[in-house]
Amino acid sequence: MKKKSLQYIADKTGVSVSTVSRVLSGNGEKYRISQKTIAMVKLEADKIDYMPDLIAKGLRTNRTDTIGLTVPNIDNPFFANLSCIVISELKQRGYHVLLADSMELDSEERDALNMFVSRKVDGIIAVPVSASPSLYEEIAVHTPVVLIDRYFDETSLPYICTNNYIGSRMATDYLIRKGHRDLLAIEGNRRALSNRDRTGGFLDEVKSKKGISIRTRIVGNAFSVDNGYNETMAILKSGDLPDAIFAFSTTILLGSIRALREYGIRIPEEISLISFDNNGFLDFLDPAITRIEQPLTEIGRRSTEILSELIENRRKELPDPKPIQELLKPSLIVRDSC
Amino acid sequence: MKKKSLQYIADKTGVSVSTVSRVLSGNGEKYRISQKTIAMVKLEADKIDYMPDLIAKGLRTNRTDTIGLTVPNIDNPFFANLSCIVISELKQRGYHVLLADSMELDSEERDALNMFVSRKVDGIIAVPVSASPSLYEEIAVHTPVVLIDRYFDETSLPYICTNNYIGSRMATDYLIRKGHRDLLAIEGNRRALSNRDRTGGFLDEVKSKKGISIRTRIVGNAFSVDNGYNETMAILKSGDLPDAIFAFSTTILLGSIRALREYGIRIPEEISLISFDNNGFLDFLDPAITRIEQPLTEIGRRSTEILSELIENRRKELPDPKPIQELLKPSLIVRDSC
DNA sequence: GTTTTTTGCGCAATCGTTTGCGCAAAATTC
DNA sequence: GAATTTTGCGCAAACGATTGCGCAAAAAAC
Numbered sequence: 001m002k003k004k005s006l007q008y009i010a011d012k013t014g015v016s017v018s019t020v021s022r023v024l025s026g027n028g029e030k031y032r033i034s035q036k037t038i039a040m041v042k043l044e045a046d047k048i049d050y051m052p053d054l055i056a057k058g059l060r061t062n063r064t065d066t067i068g069l070t071v072p073n074i075d076n077p078f079f080a081n082l083s084c085i086v087i088s089e090l091k092q093r094g095y096h097v098l099l100a101d102s103m104e105l106d107s108e109e110r111d112a113l114n115m116f117v118s119r120k121v122d123g124i125i126a127v128p129v130s131a132s133p134s135l136y137e138e139i140a141v142h143t144p145v146v147l148i149d150r151y152f153d154e155t156s157l158p159y160i161c162t163n164n165y166i167g168s169r170m171a172t173d174y175l176i177r178k179g180h181r182d183l184l185a186i187e188g189n190r191r192a193l194s195n196r197d198r199t200g201g202f203l204d205e206v207k208s209k210k211g212i213s214i215r216t217r218i219v220g221n222a223f224s225v226d227n228g229y230n231e232t233m234a235i236l237k238s239g240d241l242p243d244a245i246f247a248f249s250t251t252i253l254l255g256s257i258r259a260l261r262e263y264g265i266r267i268p269e270e271i272s273l274i275s276f277d278n279n280g281f282l283d284f285l286d287p288a289i290t291r292i293e294q295p296l297t298e299i300g301r302r303s304t305e306i307l308s309e310l311i312e313n314r315r316k317e318l319p320d321p322k323p324i325q326e327l328l329k330p331s332l333i334v335r336d337s338c
Numbered sequence: 339m340k341k342k343s344l345q346y347i348a349d350k351t352g353v354s355v356s357t358v359s360r361v362l363s364g365n366g367e368k369y370r371i372s373q374k375t376i377a378m379v380k381l382e383a384d385k386i387d388y389m390p391d392l393i394a395k396g397l398r399t400n401r402t403d404t405i406g407l408t409v410p411n412i413d414n415p416f417f418a419n420l421s422c423i424v425i426s427e428l429k430q431r432g433y434h435v436l437l438a439d440s441m442e443l444d445s446e447e448r449d450a451l452n453m454f455v456s457r458k459v460d461g462i463i464a465v466p467v468s469a470s471p472s473l474y475e476e477i478a479v480h481t482p483v484v485l486i487d488r489y490f491d492e493t494s495l496p497y498i499c500t501n502n503y504i505g506s507r508m509a510t511d512y513l514i515r516k517g518h519r520d521l522l523a524i525e526g527n528r529r530a531l532s533n534r535d536r537t538g539g540f541l542d543e544v545k546s547k548k549g550i551s552i553r554t555r556i557v558g559n560a561f562s563v564d565n566g567y568n569e570t571m572a573i574l575k576s577g578d579l580p581d582a583i584f585a586f587s588t589t590i591l592l593g594s595i596r597a598l599r600e601y602g603i604r605i606p607e608e609i610s611l612i613s614f615d616n617n618g619f620l621d622f623l624d625p626a627i628t629r630i631e632q633p634l635t636e637i638g639r640r641s642t643e644i645l646s647e648l649i650e651n652r653r654k655e656l657p658d659p660k661p662i663q664e665l666l667k668p669s670l671i672v673r674d675s676c
Numbered sequence: 677g678t679t680t681t682t683t684g685c686g687c688a689a690t691c692g693t694t695t696g697c698g699c700a701a702a703a704t705t706c
Numbered sequence: 707g708a709a710t711t712t713t714g715c716g717c718a719a720a721c722g723a724t725t726g727c728g729c730a731a732a733a734a735a736c
Contacts, residue, residue: 005722016686021724031725032684054456055396056722059691064393066436074425080418087412087439096453098404099437101425115434118392225618254622280563284592286624343692354716359694369695370714394692397721 068116085300168201228255423638506539566593
């Protein structure tokens with residue numbers, strides 16, 4: 001196969017490269033190219049199965065139809081699920097995806113973002129990892145950015161996240177209604193705002209139950225199986241068991257379950273369990289786990305929607321609209337672990 | 339911030355664009371640029387935090403340092419896991435990743451591959467979906483391709499997959515050694531060679547046990563929870579239960595478990611279960627599931643290794659080496675479900 | 677048969693790099 | 707001091723597309 005450039009078609013048909021370009025980008029009419037020429041060019045293009053060089057096109061037009069997506073860890077089912085949704089939403093809007101895995105590392109995140117900029121992506125969707133929004137804010141000056149799942153406190157960057165505060169209150173409320181009065185929360189990464197919101201919701205909900213005396217404990221410091229395991233183990237060793245454990249993520253939950261099993265503690269007879277994050281697997285555990293489901297699909301849908309609006313807006317040289325910052329309400333999935 | 343092109347630095351320092359380019363790409367010495375000029379240019383580049391336009395660079399050099407990766411469904415933990423490994427291996431080799439999710443659809447796969455070619459990716463790693471290698475073979479003429487996890491029968495395309503045949507024999511052997519004589523295999527997509535290999539391994543292993551009378555049944559037709567559920571349900575309704583069920587994937591396994599639970603059948607007391615694919619969650623099921631683990635890390639490592647060799651080879655205009663086609667041996671993870 | 681309008685298309689610049697070739701000035705040789 | 711070599715760097719083409727401008731030929735108007 002020869003080189004399939006516009007030049008090639010131009011030579012074959014005897015018209016100029018410009019004409020071929022106009023025809024193939026569908027602007028034949030607009031530039032008053034004759035039907036005969038249009039047909040001829042299209043025929044030739046079909047014959048060699050012409051596909052434009054998107055690199056050259058990108059250089060010239062400054063658009064790549066590519067979105068950079070960075071997540072903390074694709075291996076985590078939660079992010080895999082989220083990525084999946086975002087990718088398919090983006091595809092529907094005509095974008096392709098450059099994916100980076102920041103591995104929860106600031107340095108990797110920085111690399112990924114710089115790479116996105118160098119590649120001139122049209123926009124960026126990110127689950128941020130670092131504690132400061134500054135790099136994102138710098139980038140947002142020239143490239144639209146939408147944060148998902150995690151966000152920053154004082155920033156004008158748009159974000160679409162779960163309302164972790166509400167979710168946490170829902171879970172806590174449920175536990176209390178079930179009659180539990182001694183609650184243990186195992187939290188994740190304390191740097192993450194999402195985690196702090198969950199902690200806040202947990203405590204506020206307890207406080208709101210006036211007249212009911214409830215004991216609360218908060219331990220842990222990472223969204224990991226090990227953290228769940230270690231903290232639960234510590235509690236088990238102390239012998240001072242709570243009525244219920246609220247795991248701030250599925251990973252924490254699993255660690256906790258492992259520890260409880262080692263001690264032969266029965267769920268939910270001896271202790272109740274509730275968790276954040278949804279995951280199909282949780283229905284196959286015994287007992288199936290009651291949990292707070294984050295509105296992933298909605299996050300994926302909204303974020304891509306916002307991002308493409310931002311991109312369109314910039315293209316029209318309009319000023320950015322007021323940043324859209326939404327916290328979406330999660331839902332309670334009741335199963336058998338409480 | 340102004341435009342950060344070579345031109346800008348050239349203007350600032352008073353040298354030509356070519357000189358700036360040579361200095362910044364580290365070829366200053368080679369082109370005998372004076373130390374003074376080199377220092378000056380570098381200083382200016384640092385000052386504006388210069389980052390090359392990778393699009394322009396790609397157009398000129400015909401390399402994008404990008405690899406296209408397509409998988410059937412990123413949402414499936416198996417592929418999420420695999421992608422994660424491939425992505426991080428590629429990053430270590432200096433490549434970035436354009437990710438496409440083919441959703442097990444031929445049409446999506448075709449789109450993705452064309453997109454990769456249009457973007458001039460340096461190479462492609464793919465879990466193929468379609469039944470025919472023809473499109474891949476066309477592409478491989480100009481862009482290196484390595485298949486993973488699934489492969490084609492009669493092709494010279496390189497691939498790195500699990501030896502499903504061996505894995506299936508290992509699982510079957512284990513079941514038989516455990517004393518089971520009535521085996522049910524629930525298979526996945528029959529179009530997939532990997533599935534056919536598993537079926538073959540299952541039957542051959544049984545045949546190899548001369549002198550032992552073993553009953554075998556093979557049902558099912560998809561790598562899905564529903565398929566596992568439906569087929570198991572059918573068996574339960576017939577009342578003709580096997581001693582053991584061999585699920586050809588985790589998804590099938592889960593469906594099967596759901597059905598068994600509905601009927602209150604105890605595992606492993608009344609029936610044994612074994613599965614293909616590894617997944618951390620399987621250890622948290624009750625009982626933990628005995629399974630065949632695919633060497634994902636090895637697949638990720640080898641495939642990126644092969645691919646980058648192919649790319650280097652092409653760059654040196656050497657002929658392609660004999661295609662590397664490897665089937666890696668899986669391993670048995672013994673737990674409590676048999 | 678001019679003049680004006682419309683039709684149909686090409687010229688050439690441009691996007692930001694890379695790179696082969698070559699030229700002028702400085703340094704060295706004789 | 708002329709010839710030669712070395713040093714240091716710039717010119718301009720190229721990658722493959724897009725697009726503003728303008729020009730020639732054909733058609734229409736008078």
